[in-house]
Amino acid sequence: MRLPPRTADALVAGLVLLLVAVWTLVSGWHTHESAPRAALGWALVLVGCGALAFRRRWPVAVAVVTLLACVAYYPLSEQDGPLMIAFALALYTTAAEGRFAAAAALAAVTLLAVGLGEARQAPGHRQIDETALAMLAGWLISLVAVGRAQRTRTAYLHEVEQRALAAEREQEARARQSATEERLRIARELHDVLGHTVSLVNVQSGAALHRLAKRPDPESALTTATEALTAVRATSKDALRELRATLGVLRGADEAAPTAPPASGLALLGELTARARAAGLDVRTRVTGTPVPLPPPVDLAAYRIVQESLTNVTRHSAASAVTVTLDWEPESGTVRLRIADDGGNPQPPPDGHDGGGTSADTGTSADTEGTQASADADTDTDTSADTRASAGSGVRGMAERARALGGTLTAGPADGGFVVDARLPTTLTPQEGTHA
Missing domain, CATH: 3.30.565.10 (Histidine kinase-like ATPase, C-terminal domain)
Structure with missing residues (x-):
């Protein structure tokens, strides 16, 4: 049974939220932070993951919201949870929904922001080295490319389906004409x-x-x-x-x-x-x-x-x-x-x-x-x-x-x-x- 698009999106958002929450709790089991910072971190997690429920209706807006949530979350939170998963899914959806230019721009902005942020860090305090930065660039490019490929595949299947329906209608019309x-x-x-x-x-x-x-x-x-x-x-x-x-x-x-x-x-x-x-x-x-x-x-x-x-x-x-x-x-x-x-x-x-x-x-x-x-x-x-x-x-x-x-x-x-x-x-x- 195939779920309606909105129900499927809400289900995906819930699963991502569950994954990020469990991962955050396990990884930060021995980490201590103040209550206001913890509350702000969990609020950003809820916003980033909850936005995925609208990822196919407003793909670009959802990708921007998840990116901003990540930008605010990682410097402020001590938990360092995998909220980046929400942005990755939103970026893929943007490309899969045909917004290829917007997806490529968001990927480039993300990579540039991470690179500039790490370049401003003092020696010995960098979180991402050159190898990790190259891997991040590969992941971002892969997400956009896979989304674009999915878009092409979906369009091809839709065209094949329309051709099959047209051929079926033509066959039925010919059968009716022959019967007449x-x-x-x-x-x-x-x-x-x-x-x-x-x-x-x-x-x-x-x-x-x-x-x-x-x-x-x-x-x-x-x-x-x-x-x-x-x-x-x-x-x-x-x-x-x-x-x-x-x-x-x-x-x-x-x-x-x-x-x-x-x-x-x-x-x-x-x-x-x-x-x-x-x-x-x-x-x-x-x-x-x-x-x-x-x-x-x-x-x-x-x-x-x-x-x-x-x-x-x-x-x-x-x-x-x-x-x-x-x-x-x-x-x-x-x-x-x-x-x-x-x-x-x-x-x-x-x-x-x-x-x-x-x-x-x-x-x-x-x-x-x-x-x-x-x-x-x-x-x-x-x-x-x-x-x-x-x-x-x-x-x-x-x-x-x-x-x-x-x-x-x-x-x-x-x-x-x-x-x-x-x-x-x-x-x-x-x-x-x-x-x-």
């Missing part, structure tokens, strides 16, 4: 996986209910229900597959980074567009340039961007047609993804007919019925393209994915519809691959 980034990554992954599939299930079931309400005959109803349940089953199966893959990554968080292709990627783009078609969208895919193998993080990000874009179309618009374009650009080392929809009619047809002009233009009335029905049923979504550009976490999540890989993504209204335009690098640095 990982939490956001997991949230984005689950949003993309569950948001897309649940939206498709909602659209498919809504379309089925809408058709059943308009075609009550048993044979047509059975066909419609079968088609809807088949689509829902396929969609939910894909959702479970991707969810298991995501949870598998979380369970293996302490393992090495996987090098195998991700569970989802552009290789599954056909299945993704097929599910969107089953929900009532007319999805067309265009590929320009020569495809190249993508790093797993880029491949997954490209898939998620297309997936989230199609989800936004089914949830937040009445569009009936979507074009997914993959443009491989070997000169710039990027792949460009462009997902554009036709906007559709943001409001339900006033006459209650299926699809209105949109279905007549595209020739896919049955599919548009389902899309329009799900749009009618979803009262929490905004079908405005402008609102899609500024609201929700989907677009923001896609942009974060692209930026994490060193790419870019823009999204907004264009040509009466909504366009998501992303550019992703076809190669990654190790740092980008880790952050992704």
Whole structure:
């Protein structure tokens, strides 16, 4: 247990007082002096030793007080006790507390005063010879030097402690940042996986209910229900597959980074567009340039961007047609993804007919019925393209994915519809691959 500084100083002062008192009593056992001189000597001992209780608060003042007590004590007292110990400790403390110039000055004054005092003594009456004076000079210099060394050591240990605390705080900050980034990554992954599939299930079931309400005959109803349940089953199966893959990554968080292709990627783009078609969208895919193998993080990000874009179309618009374009650009080392929809009619047809002009233009009335029905049923979504550009976490999540890989993504209204335009690098640095 470490004592408080003031308590420690008081304890040291008491021990020094005890040592000086015992030594004085033992050495002066056979010495006789008058009571006033004895009382004055003991008073000087109390003052010199008691001042040590304040040696770290006022080091220079305490050193001066102990020195003056010694100057008065030794000529007056017959006991000749070791009161010099108090001055030695005070001189050391002065240097250790960073008052090196004051400590050196006090040591020089002490040595000069002792030398002059002995020089004025008559021959044969000197108390200190040249050898003792040289030893005193060595002791004084040693006390100042040791105090200075202690000061340097204390400053070094303090700096090391501060550096260790700073490194610990930095490590904690990095750990919090890593945990935050990982939490956001997991949230984005689950949003993309569950948001897309649940939206498709909602659209498919809504379309089925809408058709059943308009075609009550048993044979047509059975066909419609079968088609809807088949689509829902396929969609939910894909959702479970991707969810298991995501949870598998979380369970293996302490393992090495996987090098195998991700569970989802552009290789599954056909299945993704097929599910969107089953929900009532007319999805067309265009590929320009020569495809190249993508790093797993880029491949997954490209898939998620297309997936989230199609989800936004089914949830937040009445569009009936979507074009997914993959443009491989070997000169710039990027792949460009462009997902554009036709906007559709943001409001339900006033006459209650299926699809209105949109279905007549595209020739896919049955599919548009389902899309329009799900749009009618979803009262929490905004079908405005402008609102899609500024609201929700989907677009923001896609942009974060692209930026994490060193790419870019823009999204907004264009040509009466909504366009998501992303550019992703076809190669990654190790740092980008880790952050992704």
